[in-house]
Amino acid sequence: MRFPPVVAALAVFGLGAAGCVALPREADEGPVAAPPKTVSVAEICGGTLFSAEAGRALERVLSSTEFRISKPEDDRSAAELSKALEDAYRSGAEVRNMPSGVCEIKGTSTGESKRAPTASMRVTAGSGHAPLPDYVPGANRTGVIVHRGVTDHTVGFDCVSARVGSTSEIPLRVTARFDGRRAYDARDAASSGADQLALVHSAARSVAGELGCENAGGLPDRFEDLVRFVAEPKASAAPVPPR
Numbered sequence: 747m748r749f750p751p752v753v754a755a756l757a758v759f760g761l762g763a764a765g766c767v768a769l770p771r772e773a774d775e776g777p778v779a780a781p782p783k784t785v786s787v788a789e790i791c792g793g794t795l796f797s798a799e800a801g802r803a804l805e806r807v808l809s810s811t812e813f814r815i816s817k818p819e820d821d822r823s824a825a826e827l828s829k830a831l832e833d834a835y836r837s838g839a840e841v842r843n844m845p846s847g848v849c850e851i852k853g854t855s856t857g858e859s860k861r862a863p864t865a866s867m868r869v870t871a872g873s874g875h876a877p878l879p880d881y882v883p884g885a886n887r888t889g890v891i892v893h894r895g896v897t898d899h900t901v902g903f904d905c906v907s908a909r910v911g912s913t914s915e916i917p918l919r920v921t922a923r924f925d926g927r928r929a930y931d932a933r934d935a936a937s938s939g940a941d942q943l944a945l946v947h948s949a950a951r952s953v954a955g956e957l958g959c960e961n962a963g964g965l966p967d968r969f970e971d972l973v974r975f976v977a978e979p980k981a982s983a984a985p986v987p988p989r
Contacts (some may be wrong), residue, residue: 783807784815789915790815791849792823794956795867799969800948803941808929809920810853820850824949827869828956832873834909835918846870853929863929867949872919873912888917890964892943897927901940901972903963910957920963922950944969 764888787801790813796804805811815821830847837844848868872878877886893900904917912918924945926938947969965974 755771759793782816784812784814787813789813789819790793790851791867792826794824795827795949795952796945797948797951800888800944804865805943806849807926807938807941807945808851808853808865810863814852814854814862817847822847822849824952828953831869831871831905831918831920831953831957833912835873835875835912838875841871841873841876844871847872863923865929867945868923868925869949869953870921870923872921874916888919890966890972891953892946892972892976894939894943894976897929898923898925899939899946900924901946901965901975902956903950903959903965905957905959905963906952907957907959918957918959920950920959922946922948922951923955940970943972947972 787796787805788798790796790801790804827847827849832846834841834844834846846868846978847870848866851865851867853863874886880886887902888904891902900921900923902919902921905920906912906914906917910918924942926942945966951962951965
């Protein structure tokens, strides 16, 4: 049976319209990003990196009791940071070129600027498989060493671990660094030295426990006792008076 031209045209138009309706608009817009997750200090960094004492220090440093996680990969636990250290050591001569483990920490917005204070806790690996040149300050140092800055603190220690395969001859050298430069301005940072020390101590102890480091890498039980391991800056040589 043949249809009149008008009817046929309407039928074709109807099919085309149906085809347009069948294509959902959302398919062209892509997935919608999930809103940031809000957690307490007991849950940040997988809830395994900071002790209760260090958690209170973190709240003071970031002036926050709630923390935002924008991307799950930024919130890394002691187990994940330790795995990065283990992989780095097992890479041998590439140990210093391997990805470091880092937990990004973001507090809640404060003040009229709505700026969210942020910080990070990073662990990096080194070993005798890739010694540093002798002219590098502190190159190939051993034992527990603490470096104190205004907005950052660092603690280094040696890890002898059956899990990692590190030995007393070639231990895994772990460096834990808290970077709080985006957490506060300089006038507030000087008073946070004890809190920063508590944070690096807790992170270092958590990682040492996860890796099974002998004697916890030599780290003391209390963060206050890290003070005796602070590396004193070398005094500059006195200028030679002209003749």
